[in-house]
Amino acid sequence: MVILPYIQKLKIIMQIKPLLIVLACLSAYTFSSCENTSGMGYDILPEEDKSKTIITDTFSLQLKTVTAKTVARPNETRFLLGEFKDPVFGKTKAAFTTQFFYSNTPKFEENDVVDSIKLYLPLDSVGKFYPATPNLCKFNLKIYRSKEILQKDSTYYNNQDFADFRGDLLAESAVTVNRTDSVLSVHLPLSFAQEIIKAPESSFESPENFLQIFQGLFIETENMEGDSVLLKIFDNLDTKITLYYREDSENKVYNFYSGGIGFNIFKHDYSNTSFAAHIDTFGKGEFAYLQATGGLRVKISIPYIDHLKDKNILIQKAELILKAHLNDTVQYPPIISTGIYGITGDESYFLLSEYLSTANKLQTYEGTELKNGEYHFDIASFITKIMNNGAENSTLMLYPIHDNHNTRRTIINSENSNNKPKLIISYLEQ
Numbered sequence: 001m002v003i004l005p006y007i008q009k010l011k012i013i014m015q016i017k018p019l020l021i022v023l024a025c026l027s028a029y030t031f032s033s034c035e036n037t038s039g040m041g042y043d044i045l046p047e048e049d050k051s052k053t054i055i056t057d058t059f060s061l062q063l064k065t066v067t068a069k070t071v072a073r074p075n076e077t078r079f080l081l082g083e084f085k086d087p088v089f090g091k092t093k094a095a096f097t098t099q100f101f102y103s104n105t106p107k108f109e110e111n112d113v114v115d116s117i118k119l120y121l122p123l124d125s126v127g128k129f130y131p132a133t134p135n136l137c138k139f140n141l142k143i144y145r146s147k148e149i150l151q152k153d154s155t156y157y158n159n160q161d162f163a164d165f166r167g168d169l170l171a172e173s174a175v176t177v178n179r180t181d182s183v184l185s186v187h188l189p190l191s192f193a194q195e196i197i198k199a200p201e202s203s204f205e206s207p208e209n210f211l212q213i214f215q216g217l218f219i220e221t222e223n224m225e226g227d228s229v230l231l232k233i234f235d236n237l238d239t240k241i242t243l244y245y246r247e248d249s250e251n252k253v254y255n256f257y258s259g260g261i262g263f264n265i266f267k268h269d270y271s272n273t274s275f276a277a278h279i280d281t282f283g284k285g286e287f288a289y290l291q292a293t294g295g296l297r298v299k300i301s302i303p304y305i306d307h308l309k310d311k312n313i314l315i316q317k318a319e320l321i322l323k324a325h326l327n328d329t330v331q332y333p334p335i336i337s338t339g340i341y342g343i344t345g346d347e348s349y350f351l352l353s354e355y356l357s358t359a360n361k362l363q364t365y366e367g368t369e370l371k372n373g374e375y376h377f378d379i380a381s382f383i384t385k386i387m388n389n390g391a392e393n394s395t396l397m398l399y400p401i402h403d404n405h406n407t408r409r410t411i412i413n414s415e416n417s418n419n420k421p422k423l424i425i426s427y428l429e430q
Contacts, residue, residue: 054316057308059423061320062301063288063414065279068399070294072156072263078124078405079264080293082139082221082230086332089409090276091269092293094230095220097146097165098262099211100241103255105204108197108245115244115251117193119143119217121184122239123177124232136178137229139221141186143171146216150261158266158294158404165218165265177231183238184231193243196256207260216260230407235262264404266294286417287325290335290410292403298322298412299343300396302423305386312430315384320377322398323419324370325411334410337401338375339367342382344394353381367401370410383425 080094145167150156173186195213203213233239239258246252268291270276278284279296288298300320324334342350354377355366368377379396386394400408413419 054426054428056424056426059302059304059307059425060415061421061423062282062303063412063421064282064284064299064301065275065289066297066299067159067268067279067295068297068397070158070399070403072158072265072294073404074150074152074156074261074263076263076404077235079233079235079262080230080266080405080407081121081219081233082137083224084228084230084407086228086407086409088273088332088411089268089289089291089295090271090273092295092407093220093267093269094264094293095162095165095218095267096233096262096264097150097216097218098235098239098258099146099150099216099260100214100256101207101259102204102210103257106254108199109247111248112197112252113246114190114193114197115246117188117190117196117241117243119171119186119188120238120240120242121186121219121231122234122236123182123184124234136176137225137231138174138176139224139229141171141173141175141184142169142220142222143173143186143188144168144218144220145170145214146218149211149215152261156263158264159268160265162218162220162265162267167215167218170217184233188241193245196243197245214256216262232405264293268293268295283416286414288412288414290338290398290400290412292335292400292406292408294404295409298398300340300398300421302395305383308383308387308425308427313387313427314430315380315387316426316428318378318380318383318423318425320379320396320421320423322375322377322421323413323417324373324375325413325417326373327411333406333408334370335400335403335408336370337367338370338398338410339365339401340377340379340396340398342385342394343397349397350385352379354378375412379423 076096079096079098081096082094084092084094086092144165147165147167170192171186171188175184175186177184199213203209235258237257241256243254243256244251245254270279275285275287275289282301289296290298300322320340326334339355340352342352344350351365357364357366368375375398382394382396398412400410413421415421
């Protein structure tokens with residue numbers, strides 16, 4: 001389940017910003033009919049309609065793999081850090097940015113002496129290394145000041161350029177992390193500590209004032225040993241910057257905790273993949289590719305839906321079926337939860353009513369889970385929109401739900417494969 005408004009921050013107005021993406025693929029549709037009195041909505045039909053035959057049409061689909069600007073959730077609770085090489089999906093590099101705030105108003109004195117200052121990053125005990133291969137990893141950790149103050153009402157993307165967030169380099173350290181380690185700690189320069197301890201008292205009167213002297217950090221890795229090591233980092237009270245200092249010969253400690261806005265930024269390299277030349281192109285290759293970590297999406301077209309547009313029909317059910325091509329699901333697990341939304345001809349998008357729900361006054365947009373190697377979606381509202389409103393050239397976009405804490409991905413059969421994707425529509429003719 002995705003809680004709005006962070007359905008990839010789908011700024012819900014039923015039509016929203018263009019997504020800056022593309023997709024496609026092809027095939028013909030097959031016609032069949034059957035008598036069936038158990039279709040969706042049958043029990044609520046008028047009596048005169050219950051005697052009518054429910055007709056079922058099966059339509060083939062076109063799929064294409066696209067890159068997309070995926071909106072970042074601004075308050076992630078876990079971060080990925082490092083590099084990962086997938087034999088099918090290519091290389092992914094994960095960095096993150098986060099803000100820090102004082103825990104209570106500090107009272108630094110003019111004669112206070114700084115001993116050291118350290119950054120602590122707690123490692124998720126469930127997944128310190130992803131995938132679970134090496135017992136230790138070595139890399140250079142690069143810590144930058146954030147380039148600017150992150151704003152809650154601004155839109156940021158998980159696949160923005162790293163340079164959009166890098167400010168001045170604050171620290172660089174050669175790091176070794178063992179599988180048994182529970183925290184990654186790094187010394188920061190004493191000059192940075194002096195900046196904080198000598199800051200005017202007004203800097204600690206409000207979080208907004210504090211951000212004027214310290215915008216936050218952007219953290220990435222370089223020269224990672226091995227092909228695939230991603231650290232999972234908790235963003236909690238153990239994610240902190242600790243200042244060690246003396247006041248009149250008394251040792252003291254003060255913590256600045258991670259908080260406010262924080263999210264991952266991912267860099268993907270598909271240049272050496274088998275599908276690189278097919279991105280944003282319909283009708284190419286056996287598969288389409290869906291990826292977490294702000295990666296690939298799948299665009300779905302129903303090219304032969306015009307067959308129904310001239311008919312006066314009542315849609316009973318419209319089931320979209322996508323078949324996953326599963327291999328090595330232990331090392332490279334598939335995406336479990338996926339969502340779908342509609343895209344109009346002018347690239348505005350809209351949500352499907354089947355997946356909108358409200359619980360405890362909180363509106364959510366839900367999806368479906370992978371079962372028996374397939375994703376099934378009910379898209380009756382989408383088909384009805386096309387039938388009734390003449391929504392020309394409308395397509396669907398498939399995306400992963402909860403996609404920033406793992407490197408799950410799914411290979412999906414296209415119209416050029418043996419197990420083709422399909423749409424089964426059941427309807428009554430009026």
